[in-house]
Amino acid sequence: MKAPNEEVPPAATAGGAAAIDAPSGRPGARGARERLTPPSWLALTFLLPALLLLGFLVVYPIVYSVIRSFFDASGGSFVGVDNYTGVFKGHDNLVAVRNTAIWVVVAPTVVTVVGLVFAVLTERIRWATVFKLVVFMPMAISFLASGVIFRLVYQQDPDKGVANAAMVAVHDMFRQDITYPGAGPRNGGGAPVREDGGAVVSVRPYSAGQSALVPLLKIKPEYLPEDAEPAARPPAAGPGELTGTVWFDFTRGGGGQQNAPNAGESGLPGIRVEAVRGGKVVAKATTEADGTFAMGKVPAGTYTIRLPKDNFTTAYQGAEWLGDTLITPAIIGSYLWVWSGFAMVLIAAGLAAIPRDALEAARVDGATEWQVFRRVTIPLLAPVLMVVLVTLVINVLKVFDLVYIIGGGDPNASVLALQMWTESFGGGNDQGSGSAIAVLLFVLVLPAMLFNIRRMRQERK
Helix, strand or coil: CCCCCCCCCCCHHHCCCCHHHHHHCCCCHHHHHHHHHCCCCHHHHHHHHHHHHHHHHHHHHHHHHHHHHCCCCCCCCCCCCCEEEEEEEEHHHHHHHHHHHHHHHHHHHHHHHHHHHHHHCCCCHHHHHCCCCCCCCHHHHCCHHHHHHHHHHHCCCCCCCCHHHHHHHHHHCCCCCCCCCCCCCCCCCCCEEEEEEEEEEECEECCCCEEEEEEEEECHHHCCCCCCEECCCCCCCCCCCCCEEEEECCCCCCCCCCCCCCCCCCCCCEEEEEEEECCCCCCCCCCCCCCCCEECCCCCCCEEEEEEEEHCCCCCCCCCCCCCHHHHHHHHHHHHHHHHHHHHHHHHEEEEEEECHHHHHHHHHHCHHHHHHHHHHHHHHHHHHHHHHHHHHHHHHHHCCCHHHHHCCCCCCCCCHHHHHHHHHCCCHHHHHHHHHHHEEEEEEHHHHHHHHHHHHHCCC
């Protein structure tokens, strides 16, 4: 029984709700929560080793590089911004800046596009897991090993370089050139032909109905085709015809008559022969296995028999991948081989997250597969594609290993990261200039890094 003036506890009037909140109002509850949060000095104690390591390995080198970039090579004289302006002076520096710009524009774009194509294909083919594994496998190989691999791939000799071996094989499917590098006429001795600007021309003129003899020397045995037959006398020339024989005028063991086909001497097949008058080619022919040739429908008049100089140059050997022109695209090709798997995996994950209802709705509305891809898939994939693109931009600004190994020190392949190393440690011995290039690269990378961080924070929200 309660006294008439006794106050009713809040718990009784609130149906127990106030009783539930009552402990939170006690001083002891607040202290318990505070005890669950460690003091800030304790958190700093645990973070201190990591902060010291981060400051020693990251912060200190950045600050020192910025300071060092304002001094000369010896480090004793303050030069202001001269090292920064020097980045854009001199042939080697300008080539490095140009190549870096090419890398930033071309490499991330191509890798992203190829990764997108691979990601779409893996959704439509069988054994997609195996395909992804094969494409991604180069990521497990270091840049150093990849550079060594592609240094061999781009060898000029088709017997060693895979790229040129493939190009020569395709070229020979459509046109197989037979050449005799270094071959030429006999000097003196009444030879019927002479050398003229790399070509071989007859000493005297010929007219229709005559036959020409074209003896050659200085032919290496390895250049003689397997189908070459013993040299034969020129076939008889009929009206309106010019005939002749091109042969290797050398008899093993000696003997024989010079400037005339002898037993044991080899014909030279596949040589292109021209009848020239007034600098104009009137008729053409190609020698047979025994070295003979015949030109038909030759107009009346006198002509010079000419063997063009391309008969005596090296046969097609493919492209000069590591030359001045193609070396940067060749290195970008090796970068594509390494990083396309990375782009494919990220974009494939983005594709898997796209709602299938949106794609099916577009198809039901009558959109073709290309329209679905262009107007539905690509817009929904835009955030992923942007992350991949920006990540690759950051990466190519720092590319060093592939350029150093494949380029082999060629200035035409240099980029800013390699130029930084060359200036500082690779013979330049100018750490002031190298530090300026390092700071410039840091400034170039920073906006891309901030963009990526902002994008990831937005995705979390």
